Amino acid sequence: MAKFPDTPNFTGFNTPSRIEADIRDLAHEGEIPQELDGAFFRVQPDPQFPPRLSDDISFNGDGMVSRFHFHDGRCDFRQRWAQTDKWKLENEAGKALFGSYRNPLTDDESVKGEIRGTANTNAFVFGGKLWALKEDSPALVMDPATMETKGYEKFGGKMTGQTFTAHPKIDPDTGNMIAIGYAASGLCSDDVTYYEVSPEGELIREKWFKVPYYCMMHDFGVTPDYLVLHIVPSIGSWDRLEQGLPHFGFDTTKEVYLGIIPRRDDVTDKDIRWFKRGNCFASHVLNAWQEGTKIHFLTPEAKNNMFPFFPDVHGAPFNGMEAMSKLTDWTVDMASNGEDFDAITQLTETAGEFPRIDDRFTGKKTRYGWMLEMDMRRPVELKGGSAGGLLMNCLFLKDLETGADQHWWCGPTSSLQEPCFIPRSKDAPEGDGWIVQVCNRLEEHRSDLLLFDALEIEKGPIATIRVPIQLRFGLHGNFAPSDEIGLA
Structure with a gap:
């Protein structure tokens, strides 16, 4: 009998769900627009078995991918496991074989050397494939129509790096998918790969470079000419793993870097500009763009670490107030001769994270950004689900x-x-469309899917779609039109 730990990571709204399902025509209130025709894919970490050790962080759960298919004013639901190598090995054994988050030293001897990825961080449609992504491994590819797992994508052997980002971008001018892979030559290494993949799914560029130090490189920005990569000290090392410490820890004494990597075939380490600033925390990226010789990089910035489960390396307690991030514009000037930032400009007093744009304008100056806000002034009766x-x-x-x-x-x-964000049509103006998101109903241990007019969110949802099974917290998701995923 599966017995999960009686800890916050496995109880309450974080109780494992482990449900594969097909539900047609979900009940809803309000109106789903008739012209909305496509699917919203998202993924949640959802452990198949109780952890091998006494407890585990939520980020280490197996990937469970949800699909909400909108058509004809209705919404159908399908949910399937992302069947990684880890999932298959443990499913066959009937128990957990892999140990702590990104620590292979804690694994059962029978799985030493196997790919540890969980495909639990992002669900991304590109080139007619559904990419289930976790940044410590290659990308897992699924069929977006059937949601059957196909396997890890290594581009016919052309991909030599060991990892692939959880946050790929689509260049709106070329249609190419742009990605990175950190720890590309092995766990805790300072090697990074930069990839470009054609709309037909061919790996057309893989370039290797070094970064100032190994850290979590969860997201990045892209412009027509550059990959823009921030280096923030959520650091890791083999020494930490050998001591049994969490893979990452935050170091408040290290400087932060912004790397500007030219997007061309002949780029080398000497072509990369590294700009430097004082310590801060930043993870996700709203967008980046060029204005003349200046590059703008918009990210929610916090004074201190946002992840209590990756604690301060010097032993300082987690500081919740200093973890409140606010959208900030980091600007560097490629015409300068030094390493200093040109400007660091806070754009709002609102504390928020998980920033999104109208992705059709990736790498271009954008007007609108949507985020999850942390408003501590509002009354709170129950917490959880984040x-x-x-x-x-x-x-x-x-x-x-x-x-x-x-x-x-x-x-x-x-x-x-x-x-x-879902565009109203392929050529609609920026921001003309809808916002879709999951709402955790903490008291009832269930979820709703909410649909908003994107530029009138203060009016509330235009449709509230009831999800009759439990969804755990999810990380990232994306929308694709029906004709791109075989559901037309």
């Missing part, structure tokens, strides 16, 4: 052109998961 532990209780829209804000509060017994 990836990092902080309360995500509002949807937030920032107009970067006018400075205007919009907010929508989900109530005192709910929390929110990452928003995703």
Whole structure:
């Protein structure tokens, strides 16, 4: 009998779900627009078996991919395991064989050397394939229509790096998928690969480079000419793993870097510019763009670490107030001769994370950004359902052109998961479309899927879709039109 630990990581809203399901025509309130035709894919970490050790962080759960297919004013639901090598080996054994998060020293001897990826961080459609992503391994590919797992994508052997990002970008001008892989030559290494993949799925570029130090490189920015990569000291090492410490820990004494990597075939380490600034925390990226010789990189920035499960390397306690991140513009000037940033400009007083844009404008100057807001002024009766532990209780829209804000509060017994923008049509103006996101109903241990008019979020959802099975917290997700995923 599966007995999960009686700990916060496995109880309450984090109780493992482990449900594969097909449900047609989910019940809903409000109106799903008739012209909305496509699927929202998202993924949650969901452990197949109790952990090998006494407890585990939520980030180490197996990937469970959900699909919400909108068509004809209705929404159908399908959910399937991302059947990684880890999932298959443990499924056959009937128990957990892999140990702590990114620590192969804690694994059963029978799985030494196997790929440890869980495919639990992002669900991304590209080139007619569904990519289930975890940044410590190659990308797992699934069929977006059947949701059957196909296996790890190594591009016919052309990919020589060991890892592939959880946050790929699509260049709107070329249609190429742009990605990185950190720890590319092995766990805790300072090697990074930069990839470009054609719309047909061919790996057309793989370039290797070194970074100032090994750390979690969860996200990045891209412009027409550059890959823009921030180096923030959520650091790791083999020494930490040998001591049984969490893979990552935050070091408040290290400087932060912004790397500007030219997107061309002949790029070498000497072509990369590394700009340097004082310590801070930043993880996700809203967008990046070029204006003349200057590069803007927009990211939620916090004074200190946002991840309590990756503690301070010097033993300082987690500081929740210093973990509140605010959207900030990091600007560097490629015409300068030094390493200093040109400017660091906070763009809002609203604390928020999980930033999203209208992805059709990736790498271009954008006007609108949506985020999950952490508003501590609102009444709170129940907490939970967030990836990092902080309360995500509002949807937030920032107009970067006018400075205007919009907010929508989900109530005192709910929390929110990452928003995703859906364009009204392929050629609609920026921001013309809908926002879709999961809402955690903490009191009832269930979820709703919410649909908003993207530029009028303060009016509340235009449709609330009931999900009759439990969803755990999810990390990231994306939308694709029906004709791109074989559901037309």
